[in-house]
Each structure stands twice: as C-alpha cells, then as structure tokens.
Amino acid sequence: MIKSSFGRRFVEAEGRAIVAVPQPAPKLEEDHFRVPAMDETRRQMRDVLLTRIEPAAAMRLSPDGLRTEIRRLVGEIGNEQRVQLNAREQERLVQELLDDMVGLGPLEPLLADDTITDIMVNGPDKVWVERRGKLELVAVRFRDNQHVANIAQRIAASVGRRVDESSPICDARLADGSRVNILLPPLALCGPTLSIRKFSRRAITLDMMVRQANLSEPLARFLEIAGKARLNILVSGGTGSGKTTLMNAMSQAIDPGERIVTIEDAAELRLQQPHVVSVETRPANLEGNGEINQRDLLKNALRMRPDRIIVGEVRGAEAFDMLQAMNTGHDGSMSTVHANTPRDALARVENMVLMAAIGLPSRAIRMQIVSALDLVVQIERMRDGIRRVVSVMEVVGLESDVITTQELFAYRYEGETREGTLRGSFVCSRFRPHFLERVAEFGLEKRFQEIMGLEG
Template sequence: MSTLSERLAAMRQAQPSPAPAAPRHDTVDATTNTPSGGKRRATPAPAAVADAELRARGGRPSGDEDRLGEVRSIVHGELLNTLGPRLYEADLDQDELDQELRTILAEVLASQERPLSASDRLRVTQEIRDDIIGYGPIEPYLHDVDVSEVMVNGPDSIFVERKGRLTPVLARFADEDHLRRTIDKIVSQVGRRVDESSPMVDARLPDGSRVNAVVPPLAVDGSILTIRKFAADPYTAEDLVRFGTLSRTSRDFLEACVRGRLNVVVSGSTGAGKTTTLNVLSSFIPDDERIVTIEDAAELQLHQEHVVRLESRPSNIEGRGAVTIRDLVKNSLRMRPDRIIVGEVRDASALDMLQAMNTGHDGSICTVHSNGPRDTLSRVETMVLMAGMDLPIRAIREQVASAVDLIVHQSRFRDGSRRITHITEVERMEGEVITLQDIFVFDHSQGYDSDGRVLGRLTSTGLRPKLLDKLREYNVIVDPMIFATAG
C-alpha cells in the first residue's frame, strides 16, 4: 500500500489546471452579510467565539475555503484508514486520537504548496474532533450556556435560541450526508433509529437534552434536527423568582401545595418552560417519599433519595415492543409510589393518570399542552376519550374535578421570557361545568418597556382558595397574607 505522501502527490498530479474563477452568485445573508452558499463551519466553544471568527472570515476567497475543505476531507479519510471503526466507539482514547490527528495533519500540511495559518490549523483540527467525538458544527452551541435550543433546518440553515430569541448562526454542515451521520450518531446512542421506514424520531443526548429528528421524505428541504438543551445544573425555585417567572408569594404557595400533596397540572404551549417548572415543583417533595417519574425522554433531575425513573420505548423495526406512557402509568401503580410524576400527558394515559390521582396517589404532578387553565380541562377530557371508553362527558368532568386540585399555566411572551400567568384552583362541579378560581394571575396592565421587555408580574387576586382546608389535613399551614393584594 502506498504511503500518505505518495497518495497526496498522485492527487496533485491528477488535478487539472485551475480554470479562471467565475463570478460567484451566492445569495447574501442580510443579517450577517456573508455568502449563504459558502461552507461555513463552527469553531471551538464557546459558540460566541465561533460566531465571531466565522464573521471575521466573511471576506475569505472561496478558494481558501475549498482548500480547507480538501484538507479536512484528506485528514478525516486518513483517520478512518488508521483507526477504522474505533473512531466511533464510545470509549475511544482521546490521547490516541489527538496523536493520530496531529501526525496526519502534519503530513497533509507538509504536502501543501501554501502553508495554513495557525488559526486555520486549529480550526481544521477542532472541526474534525467535533465530527468524531461530538456532533459536528453544532457542537459549540451545545456547550454554550446562553443557548437553550439548537434548530437545524437542513445542512445550510442552523438557528439557535438565545435568551428566548431565535437567531441564525453561520455554522453549516458540509452536506446532507454529513447531517444524516450526525443524526444517526445521536439516535443510535439511545437505541433508536431513523430512516425512510421510520423518518421521525425522539431521542435524548447523554446530558438529558431532548432531540427530535425528521428526515426525507417527510423533510422536503433536508433533514431537520431540533435539540432542546437541558441544563446540567437545573434551575431552582429561587432562579425562577429571580427571572420573574414566579413571585415570592406564589413560590411559597406552590411549595405548600406540593408538600400538602395536592394534585397539580402544569400547562402551557411548546417551549413555555413546563418541564423546568415541573422540575422545580418536584424539588419540593419531601425526601422520605418514593417518587416514580414517567417520561418519553428522561429529562427530570430530582435530587431526592428515593426516585425511580421510567422511560417509554417506541416499537422496533418490526413494529413490536412499544411501551407507552399509558403502559408505564399503569405499571407504576404496582410499584408502591407516594408520588407519580408524568413528564407529559398527551394521549389516553390521561385516563390512567386521573384514576391514579383518584385512588390514593395524592400529590401527583404532570404537564399538559394547552392555551389556558380552562383549555387544560378540555384537553384532558379529549385525551380521556382517546382511551376508547364510552364514558359520558359529565362522568369525565367529575373525575377531573375530583382528581385535579391546581392548574399552573405558563406562557412564553413576545420578549422571549417565560412566565407563569395563572395559578388556578379547580373547585367542583356546578351543573355540567367545572368551576375554576384564579388565585394568582399575571398583570398585563404594565405593558412593555422601550426594549420590548414585559413589565408585568404575577399577582394575587385577593381570593382565599378552598384548598387550604385540604392542606391543613397534612399539617401544612399557609399564611393568609400570601393572598393579600398589593393595593
């Protein structure tokens, strides 16, 4: 077999003489003033540094970018030849990889007619490491603490959410195959698969971040990858108070409700922060209770001593072996739980969750997608009907009114902030309607400041909830001044 030097020499001799450069017709990104057709790639974390360096290279001639791409391709290919399948092993020795990478990179660069700058050498090295060890060009953004979500809309379009606002970034995947390799790497780590027969998949990264991928033919313009990051150090109740998500008095009230074993439903739209609030509410559960958590992708991070975590499973390639949230809820009832926490109720599992709440498993908490407290009850009714039980609506509503004590509704505002807008008591049935009573509501009257940031806050309605009697049964006393209005 020929040496690397001989192969590089043969490649240079085989290349035709370069033709005169044709004028470029790439579209220009109005926000960054850089060609959108170029192969922009991310550099080492933090992501802010990566973005700055990419913008600084906005005027780089396309020939330099192509040459870097050629060097990357050669070095990556030689690593495959040298280390083979071991490159993608989970326990790959990092020192060995670094040594091989430096050796091959030095040989490749020595064969180049024009030397690479130190920054370009670092860039090539880091990009190859990100591809092999991490997740390619999105790797820096997964380590950026300011980024809460990464959205890949095809190989040439990547957006991130920073502080509640969506912004495009200049990082790019080389092509569709590069993006598909990254998706395959993510989903294979948790035993999932994605292909033409199963073109949608939910998975999670080792740190608990939630991943959703959609590939062609469902994704028309290229594979779509969405990663919702989950903080390694989860937010606490004090963090939510500091962010303005909760007020101090509403925080104290919610802690009393959880310690007093009330059944709580956290509702809101996608991305409103329901899981974060669920995690905070779960932190109020006493350490001497057995907690069973049930999720599609394990995200909750509880620090109590006695926590049992269950995760649903999709069907295999033969369409068998699926374990649903409903299956896990049913099974959890046989596990002697003090509390059942369901990451999200979205189907017929609502019926089993209501039955659990009504059969001695007080203090259970779950989340539901909805637009408001009243809509939350309608959603639960609809999901109960999905179970296929021929139940009259009144019977379902009686079950809901008996099971659910409190609804905590959360919204994401125009400025990107996430706020709890309603803390609502579920009282009782009156005729055919479930009576609701707002205890805390968000005051929108203050509007927005000059920068578009919301100025309102969560305030008490001044009404004393009836559930205080239930809290007293568990020796949880709430200061009546919590419900006093500010005026």
C-alpha cells in the same frame, strides 16, 4: 496509533498493522491558494485526511490520543500539499474532525454555549438557535443532507432507537438530557430536520425563576407549599413555554423520603430528589412489535409502590390512567399538557380521556378530573422572550356539567420598557382555596395564609 505517509494509508493499533492500502493522495487545487479562502482549504484538507484514517481503529483510541494523531496528520498533510495553516486554523480543523468522528459535528459549539436554549436544524444550510427567548440564524453549516442524517442517526442509536426513510420520525435525547426530535425526508422537504431542547447544566430552582422574572416571590412560595402539601398539579403551556423547567423547579419541594416514578416519551425530567425511578417509552421494532407506550408504563408504575407519579407530558389515552393514579392514593402527582389557557387544559384532558375509548359519559369524566386535579399552572413565553407563569387556577368542583374554577394568581400586563421588556405584576386574588384543609394537615396553613393575604 494512526500513521500515514504520502501516497499510502497505514493504521496501527497496539503496534500491529491493521490497514495498509495504497492510495493516491488527492492534490489540492493550486489556484485555490492564490486567492485565500480558508473554509475551502479546510474542506479540502479534511477530505484528504479522511482518506488516511481507518474509523474502526481510530475509535479504539482515547479522545486525547485521537486528537494528538489527527493534529499530527493535519501538519503532515499541510506540509505535503504546501498549505500554510497557522496554529489556530490547524486547531480549528482538528476540532471539526473530532466533532464529526466522536461528537455531533457542527452542533458541538452550539451545545457548549450556555446562552442557547434551543437548536433548530432546517436542512444543511439553515441552523437557528434561541437565545434569551429570541430566534436567530447562526453561521453553522453542514456539508450536505447526508451529513445531517448521519448526525441524526448517531443521536438515535445512542438511546437504542433508529431513524431512517422507513421510520423518519424519532424522539431521543442527548447524554446531558437534552431532548431531540428528528424528522427525515421524505417527510421533511427541506432536508433532515433536528430540534434540540437544551437544559441548563444547573439545577433550576423556584428562587432562580424569581430572579429571572418568571414568577414573583409570593407565587414561588405558593408553589413550594403546593408541592409540600401533595397537591395534584397540571402544568399547562405552549411549545417551548417552560413547562418541564417549572415542574423540575417545583420538585424541589418534594420530601426527600418519597419514592417518585417519572414516565416520559424521552427522558428529560431532572428531579432534585434522591429516590427517583425514571422510565421511558419504547417504539415498535422493524416488524411493528414490542411497543411500550405511556399507558403501559403508567399501569406498571402503580405496582412499583410510588408515593408520587410524574408524567412528563400527557398526549393521549394515558390521561385516563393519570387521573386514576391521582384518585387512588398517589397525591402530589404532576404532569404537563399543551394548552393555551387553564380552561383549555381541562378540556384537552377530557378529550384525551375520551381517546381511551372507555365509554364513560362526559359528566363522569369531568367528575374524575375534578376529584383528581387541584391546580392548573399556566406558563407562557411572552413576546419579550421571557417565560412567565400567567395564571394559577384551582379546580373547585362540578356544577351541573360544568367544571368550576377560581384563579388564585394571575399576571397583569402594565406596559413595556424602552428595551422591549414587558412590565407587569403577579397579582394574588386572595380567594380562600378549597384545599386549605390539606395544607393545614402539613402544618403549613399559617405560612400559606400569609402568602395569600388571608385573614386567620
């Protein structure tokens, strides 16, 4: 329990005094209350209250117990300083203190808002969010740069990572699986920067994506069959286009009896299957040792008896190991890549394999790509804020040194509504895919032909 009295700070836990430090209580400025300014009043009361709390003892209290003691302290200090706060103002101050002590400070209300998908902190005074695909500046402020840095370090420490001036870049995650990127000064000139990608509390399905106009009903059923038929799929798109969300939704089609190994830099995949083993990379320690990268994890995953291997995102030399896995009996594997078009995605994979410095000629690499990949699914965040699957391309083969492809589905722009929403349709090309025999092996050929509008 936390006790306090004017001029002294007392902290007790389990009936035993831990701290008793004589301390003058800072006086609030009398002139301040002649002109009401509640933000400044709360700030000054918070400063007084923090001088009376011993953090180590406070952390031993339950959340409810801590809230009760802070609420009592707020009332006590208000009486001492003759500050009149109504019940709502007192509760707001209590919540701010709790968020600072055991949460993520000013970010907590944003994290609780289900309409927000991204949170971007550009220093202490500028916090942006994304709602319905649009960015907006919100009235959320940190006290100073150190306040932002403290929150960033708390996030990193929660997943066993560190971020400071000597190591100013960090990828981490929150307890709910939201992805966080942290960038500190001197690299970030505007102050500590946080980028948080939130994920829906609900499991995303292809049917939900149809209702959100991310894709059409036939395209959803096509992707469902592609997952069931164990096609190797590469999801391509720009930053924030919805690649991971789409891959999570497609995982719904995977047989529950299969063993899946997921490999990520920061765990964010939320597959909807019972037998999932999630592994995560590890950065180097202070001495520069102990790093475990995606390539190391991919090699180890092959010894874990996986039915499918899903790589959260390929960024470098691990692309070679991903292709090897797809070519060695791990059909149905998936991954994502940053690229603007399906052709760009294939070119990026080729360049990343070259980064492995294995000395393979370009033709041999392209042969690996053609034999490994079946589909490239391109998703894009369009100017109306809606994320749409704009292309599904089949990887067909190799002619001379060129990878041949055919587009099976495409989004065709048709216009724009008065509200600024794009109008368009998801068009099926009705080309006969080369993987039709694979679909037939799973007894899905008739349904697949109906979706594609193919003759029997």
